[in-house]
Amino acid sequence: MRITVDRERCMSAGQCVMTAPDIFTEDEDGLSMVEPGREDDGADPLVREAVFACPVQAISVADDERGVREPHDIRGTRDGR
Numbered sequence: 800m801r802i803t804v805d806r807e808r809c810m811s812a813g814q815c816v817m818t819a820p821d822i823f824t825e826d827e828d829g830l831s832m833v834e835p836g837r838e839d840d841g842a843d844p845l846v847r848e849a850v851f852a853c854p855v856q857a858i859s860v861a862d863d864e865r866g867v868r869e870p871h872d873i874r875g876t877r878d879g880r
């Protein structure tokens with residue numbers, strides 16, 4: 800599952816980096832980005848935690864079968880399906 804961060808929406812709150820430090824990092828401006836090589840690790844449970852933690856719903860995941868799943872889509876179901 801592909802992870803994307805909407806950097807226009809990100810407000811540098813840092814919760815994603817604290818929640819999943821192996822997945823997310825911050826650039827020199829403090830904006831979140833996915834660690835290179837981890838873009839397809841959206842199934843990692845910590846990514847879901849980061850989606851919940853982000854105060855501005857800037858993190859999305861997508862899979863090939865269902866397309867982009869917006870944060871409210873992920874938040875709305877317990878198992879994320």
Ligand code: SF4
Nearest residue numbers: 809810812813815853
């Ligand atoms: S938690 Fe959201 S707002 Fe904060 S750094 Fe991560 S993506 Fe940006």
